[in-house]
Amino acid sequence: MYRYDAFDHRITAERVAQFRDQVRRRLSGELSEDEFRILRLQNGLYMQIHAYMLRIAVPYGLVSAAQMRMFAHIARKYDRGYGHFTTRQNIQFNWLKLQDAPDALADLASVEMHANQTSGNCIRNITSDEFAGVARDEIADPRPYAEILRQWSTFHPEFAYLPRKFKFAITGAVNDRAAIAVHDIGLQVVKNAQGEVGFRVLVGGGLGRTPIIGVEICDFVSWQHIITYVESIVRVYNEYGRRDNIYKARIKILVKALGIEEFKRQVEEDWQFTKDGPCTITQAELDRVSAYFVAPAYAQLSDMATASDHPAFNRWCERNVKPHKVPGYVSVVLSLKRTGIAPGDATAEQMDAAAELAERFSFGELRITHMQNLVLADVKQSDLPDLWEAARKLGMATANIGLLTDMICCPGGDFCTLANARSIPLAKAIAECFDDLDFQHDIGDIEINISGCINACGHHHVGHIGILGVDKDGEEWYQIQLGGAQGNEARLGKVIGRSFSFEQMPEVIARLLQVYVRERYDDERFIDTVRRLGIDPFKAEVYGTPIEAEEELRGPGYGLVGDVTPYATPYYSPRF
Amino acid sequence: MIIKNKTVVNDDWYVLRLGENDTPETVQVPTGKIIVPLQVWQAQRDTLQARAQLGVWLGSAERAEDLQHDLGRFAVIAVDFPKFADGRGYSIAYHLRVRLGYQGELRAIGDVLRDQMFYMQRAGFDAFAPRADKDIHEALKGLSDFSVTYQASADEAQPLFRRVSRRGQP
Ligand code: SF4
Numbered sequence: 001m002y003r004y005d006a007f008d009h010r011i012t013a014e015r016v017a018q019f020r021d022q023v024r025r026r027l028s029g030e031l032s033e034d035e036f037r038i039l040r041l042q043n044g045l046y047m048q049i050h051a052y053m054l055r056i057a058v059p060y061g062l063v064s065a066a067q068m069r070m071f072a073h074i075a076r077k078y079d080r081g082y083g084h085f086t087t088r089q090n091i092q093f094n095w096l097k098l099q100d101a102p103d104a105l106a107d108l109a110s111v112e113m114h115a116n117q118t119s120g121n122c123i124r125n126i127t128s129d130e131f132a133g134v135a136r137d138e139i140a141d142p143r144p145y146a147e148i149l150r151q152w153s154t155f156h157p158e159f160a161y162l163p164r165k166f167k168f169a170i171t172g173a174v175n176d177r178a179a180i181a182v183h184d185i186g187l188q189v190v191k192n193a194q195g196e197v198g199f200r201v202l203v204g205g206g207l208g209r210t211p212i213i214g215v216e217i218c219d220f221v222s223w224q225h226i227i228t229y230v231e232s233i234v235r236v237y238n239e240y241g242r243r244d245n246i247y248k249a250r251i252k253i254l255v256k257a258l259g260i261e262e263f264k265r266q267v268e269e270d271w272q273f274t275k276d277g278p279c280t281i282t283q284a285e286l287d288r289v290s291a292y293f294v295a296p297a298y299a300q301l302s303d304m305a306t307a308s309d310h311p312a313f314n315r316w317c318e319r320n321v322k323p324h325k326v327p328g329y330v331s332v333v334l335s336l337k338r339t340g341i342a343p344g345d346a347t348a349e350q351m352d353a354a355a356e357l358a359e360r361f362s363f364g365e366l367r368i369t370h371m372q373n374l375v376l377a378d379v380k381q382s383d384l385p386d387l388w389e390a391a392r393k394l395g396m397a398t399a400n401i402g403l404l405t406d407m408i409c410c411p412g413g414d415f416c417t418l419a420n421a422r423s424i425p426l427a428k429a430i431a432e433c434f435d436d437l438d439f440q441h442d443i444g445d446i447e448i449n450i451s452g453c454i455n456a457c458g459h460h461h462v463g464h465i466g467i468l469g470v471d472k473d474g475e476e477w478y479q480i481q482l483g484g485a486q487g488n489e490a491r492l493g494k495v496i497g498r499s500f501s502f503e504q505m506p507e508v509i510a511r512l513l514q515v516y517v518r519e520r521y522d523d524e525r526f527i528d529t530v531r532r533l534g535i536d537p538f539k540a541e542v543y544g545t546p547i548e549a550e551e552e553l554r555g556p557g558y559g560l561v562g563d564v565t566p567y568a569t570p571y572y573s574p575r576f
Numbered sequence: 577m578i579i580k581n582k583t584v585v586n587d588d589w590y591v592l593r594l595g596e597n598d599t600p601e602t603v604q605v606p607t608g609k610i611i612v613p614l615q616v617w618q619a620q621r622d623t624l625q626a627r628a629q630l631g632v633w634l635g636s637a638e639r640a641e642d643l644q645h646d647l648g649r650f651a652v653i654a655v656d657f658p659k660f661a662d663g664r665g666y667s668i669a670y671h672l673r674v675r676l677g678y679q680g681e682l683r684a685i686g687d688v689l690r691d692q693m694f695y696m697q698r699a700g701f702d703a704f705a706p707r708a709d710k711d712i713h714e715a716l717k718g719l720s721d722f723s724v725t726y727q728a729s730a731d732e733a734q735p736l737f738r739r740v741s742r743r744g745q746p
Contacts, residue, residue, distance in 0.1 A: 005742055010724050018721045022691060030714075031691075038661055039691055121661070151726040151736070157698035158670055158729065161663025227735075238667050273675055278734045279727070285737040 001062050001365060002147045002292040004112045011154070012109045015116060019043045020102035027099070042122060042160065044115025045101055048415045052096040054078075054104060055118040060128035060146040060170070061089035061368045065355035068366055070111045072351035078104050083351070085336060085344040087408055087459055088167070089127050089368045090118055094415055122160050123153035123234065126168040129177045130369040133293060134377045136325045140189045140197050142172035144290040145223065148281060152227050159234050163241035164249035166234065167206075170199075174488075179370060181205045181214045181490040182462060184251045185230055190220060198222040203233060203263070204255035207456035211492050212252045215260050217267065224281050231279065232270040236263070296363040296378060301328020304381050313388055315441065316399040321384065330381055332362075334374040334396040335406065339431040341395075342424040343409040344372030353394045361387050371408060373401065403440040404448060405431045408459055412452030412469065413476065419452035421469025421476035426450055426505060429553050433506040434513075443513060446526040447486075462486040464527045465512060466493045467505070478505055482512070482538055483530045496539050503549030511541045578683070579693075579704040579716055587705070589631055589652060591685055592616065611654050611685075614638050617646075625649060633685060636664040640671035647678045652703070657686040666699040673700035673730035690718035700730030 004012070019039070026036040044055040056071070063071075071091055075083050078100045079093040086092055096104065108114055118125055126146050133141045149168065153159070159166070171178040172189040180186025186202035198220045205214025221229045237251045240258075255263050306317050322331040334354060337343050346354070354374055358366045361383050362376035369375055374396070379387060391397035400406045407430070410416070412423025427450055434440060449463025453470075460466030466481035477499035484493030500508050513526075515538050520529045530538070578587040589609045594600065600615035605624065611631030617624060624630055632643065633654035643653065653672065655665040665684065672678040683703035684696050693704055697719055706715040728735045736742070 007724050007736060007740065007742065011722065011726065014722045014724070035660070035689060035691070121663075154726055155695075155722070156727055156729075157695040157725075158666040159663070160695050161661050161666070161692070163663075235667055235670075238663055243662060243664075278738055282737065285742075288737075288742055 001064060002059070002143075002289065008112070008151075009109075012112070012114055015043075015114065015155075016102060016105045016109050019105060023098060023102050038120055038161075040098075040101075041120035042117055043101070043105065044118040045096070045098070046119060047417070048094060048411075049417055050415065051094065052098055052101065053092055053094050053415065054096045054101060054115060055086070055090050055092045056108060056113060056115045057118045057125040058090050058113075058368050059150050060126060060132065060143055061130055061370075062132075062143065063366050063368065064111070065358045065364045065366070067111045067113055068351050068355040068358065070108060070113065072348040072355070073107065074104055075348040075351065077107075082345055082347045084342065084411065085346065085368050085372050085374070087370050087372060087410075087457065088125060089130075089370055090125060091368070092411075094411075116154055119165075120160075121162045121164050121166075123156065123162075123166045123168065126150055126153070126170060127178055127183075127370060128169065129171045129173055130367045130375050131177065131322065131331055131377065132172060132367075133295070134324050134326070134329075134331055135173050135175075135177075136323050137174040138172050138325070139174065139191060140172045141290075141293055142170045142187075142189055143293050144286060145187070145189075145199075145226065146170050147289050147292075148285065149227070149230070152231075152279075159238060162234070162238055163243045164246070164251075166237070166251065168230075176487045176490075177370075179459070179462070179486045179490070182207050182211075182459070182486070183214065185233060186214050187226070187230075192220055192222075196222055199226055201229065201233075204252040204260075206250055206252045207459060207461050208250070209247050209454050209456075210250075210252065211456070211461040212256070213490055213492065214252075215255065217260060217264050223286065225275060227279050227281055228274040228277065229267075229271055231274065232267045235270055236266045240266075295326070298326045298329060298378070299380065301326075301380065301382075303327050306330075306381055306384055308385065312399070313385065315437065316388055316397055317384065319399045319401045319403060319441075320397070324378070326378075328381055330379055330384070332376045332379045332384070332387060332391075333369070333401045334376065334391055335398040335400055336373050336396065337400055337406045337431075338395050338398045339405055339435045340428060343407050343427050346374075350394055350396065353390075354396065357387065357390055357394075360390075371401075371406060373406070399437060400440060402445050402447075404434050404443055404446050405440060406447075407431070408447070408449040408463065410451050410458035412450070412458075416452060416457075418455060419469060420454075420471040421452050421478060422502065423450045423452040423458060423469065426467065426478070426502060429502070429550075430506055430509055433510070443516070444525055448509070449484075459486070460484075461492045462490060463493065464530065465509065470499055472499070476502060478502065480508060480512075480542070482535045483527070485527055494535050496535050497543055500547065501549055503551070503553040504547040506550060506553070507547045508542055511547075512538050515541045577712055579706065579712060579719070580681070581702055582716070582719055584712055584716060591633060591654065591705075609651075611652060611683075614642060618642070621646075631683075633683075634668055636662050636668070638668070640668050640676055643672070643678075644676055647672075647676060647680075650680065652681040652683055653678065654683040654685045654705075655701070657684060657688055657692075660687040660689050660692050662687075666695060669696070669700035670730050688715075690715040693718035694721045698725065698729045698731045 025031045046053040169178040169180045169183040170187040182205045188200040202214035203217045367375040409427040413419040450467040451458035451460040462484040468479045479499040481493030600619035631652035
């Protein structure tokens with residue numbers, strides 16, 4: 001993976017020093033909350049319900065064992081012993097004190113990590129394919145480009161105060177696992193007729209209040225020009241994106257308003273000034289960065305059968321083990337979706353243990369997935385039984401990848417000041433209801449995505465079943481969308497009708513599944529049945545008869561986070 | 577006082593802002609060293625261009641290109657930041673410096689604060705009028721927050737990878 005040189009270290013250290021001074025000035029009252037808020041956001045610090053939340057950048061989802069141990073250290077030293085992996089491949093800690101944040105950032109810098117631009121109206125951490133570099137369907141490894149773009153976007157002087165946040169995703173594979181169509185800019189590696197590497201560039205995708213699938217602005221930008229090209233996109237956005245209405249400020253609104261043709265014309269007009277100029281990426285720079293992503297020292301192996309006489313192991317292999325481009329190797333997904341825990345959460349002990357597994361089985365590296373799981377990318381097939389045993393002991397071997405309980409879930413009402421409804425307890429209630437693995441395997445591939453509000457951090461629009469927390473007269477309700485998808489066939493789900501209470505939700509999911517089980521052809525996936533039939537039969541089933549509330553879901557296990565002692569902080573800002 | 581070329585200096589320019597009842601055509605431009613709004617320059621250029629010393633300022637929704645043919649006429653061009661979180665002024669400065677080749681004084685006015693000044697400097701500003709309630713000597717420190725930068729901008733035509741040798745071994 002990429003390693004910092006002296007320049008990267010210096011920039012990171014100077015950033016920590018800058019923020020340390022800003023925190024000092026905030027604490028002394030020199031900076032008002034209004035002035036400070038934007039500065040802390042650009043250093044990853046949100047004010048949540050109970051405390052500050054620190055969101056640490058994991059560039060393109062890749063971490064070393066040492067970095068994972070640092071997360072464990074942060075969890076223990078500054079937090080409450082756990083962290084939350086997010087849909088943008090980052091990690092968040094929920095219980096920070098402002099005074100501690102500079103020290104936490106300094107600790108992170110010691111392992112070449114930071115929280116730069118993980119929030120605020122700037123270019124956010126760039127996400128990518130969790131199987132980059134090892135996937136069989138890869139055209140070219142996207143990570144060197146992601147790193148080059150990370151450096152370009154870090155403290156870009158023109159783009160720290162954009163109209164709104166700005167997210168990039170990049171994939172190098174035929175099958176898009178980075179959800180590039182729902183990002184402000186989505187980049188897909190392609191090769192032209194001459195075999196040269198370039199990017200298909202999508203722009204204006206995004207979820208939230210106005211979900212839109214990104215549109216192609218250019219079918220091929222050769223790699224040398226990608227910095228200048230995206231810089232022109234962001235510049236036009238900075239100049240013309242709306243600033244009068246926060247809900248209309250994302251680039252998607254500008255692209256819609258101008259039309260893609262006119263937007264493209266403006267971008268390319270700007271680009272004429274920089275194309276072929278000094279910001280053109282040099283072969284030497286690409287080579288330098290690419291050298292950090294060369295394949296590890298794989299053994300010469302051939303593929304082997306992994307099936308054993310242990311059904312649970314076989315099932316785990318079927319769901320959690322993914323193909324690898326090198327014979328004899330596979331990638332393994334460590335599930336963070338065990339029933340009963342918040343999806344994407346890991347304890348400090350699990351983080352330390354995952355780091356050890358990475359060292360033992362996968363060249364000391366891990367990836368964080370946008371589905372909020374961990375990946376060991378380079379595992380020998382012959383090591384699978386040992387890895388399975390070890391992961392089982394850690395509670396990270398649930399054989400549910402891609403299944404019903406592998407839900408995406410935002411922090412929701414338990415942590416987030418914007419939430420209309422609880423997300424984590426709902427995920428828990430649903431997982432408990434459908435915990436049976438035989439049932440889950442029978443249902444097969446399905447994605448349930450939960451967002452606690454319209455901001456869509458839980459990507460509900462692109463869930464096969466999307467659940468959105470809505471507010472009705474101050475009460476929490478849940479709206480269901482059906483038929484969304486991510487990846488190459490990305491599309492937005494359709495709302496099926498009026499919303500439900502928390503206690504009705506497991507039954508609602510059960511009814512949706514009943515229609516599927518009744519109507520599916522042999523191997524048809526849930527999403528394909530939905531596409532074939534449309535939403536009507538599902539609607540009919542769900543709304544056909546009244547749904548009783550499940551009383552036990554009113555029990556204490558589903559309340560907001562227990563043990564809440566909010567910090568008495570004078571720096572509270574309820575909205576960000 | 578303002579910050580200019582990284583030092584605190586006295587300043588005798590007056591920034592003219594239109595009052596509620598003023599129009600660009602009719603507002604009285606006082607004599608002396610005045611920085612007028614772009615619209616006033618456009619409306620009154622016939623009289624204003626006779627002045628020996630004149631400055632102009634752009635609002636964040638205005639375009640650097642509107643000054644394209646007049647750049648040499650001004651002793652100072654300013655860009656207004658109505659709120660420090662409004663980032664359009666950075667691109668305006670970049671255009672003035674890099675695209676239009678403006679080399680005179682480029683001054684940030686309005687909601688100008690220490691913690692944005694490093695970026696402002698990179699985008700092309702060489703003069704800063706920090707908000708009146710802030711200590712200007714403290715603000716000056718903001719210009720030296722970083723000693724290295726990754727990307728090219730108005731202050732530096734080359735990105736880091738062309739400026740230095742980064743041949744650290746993986
Ligand atoms: S979707 Fe809404 S409730 Fe959930 S984390 Fe995002 S802002 Fe908070």
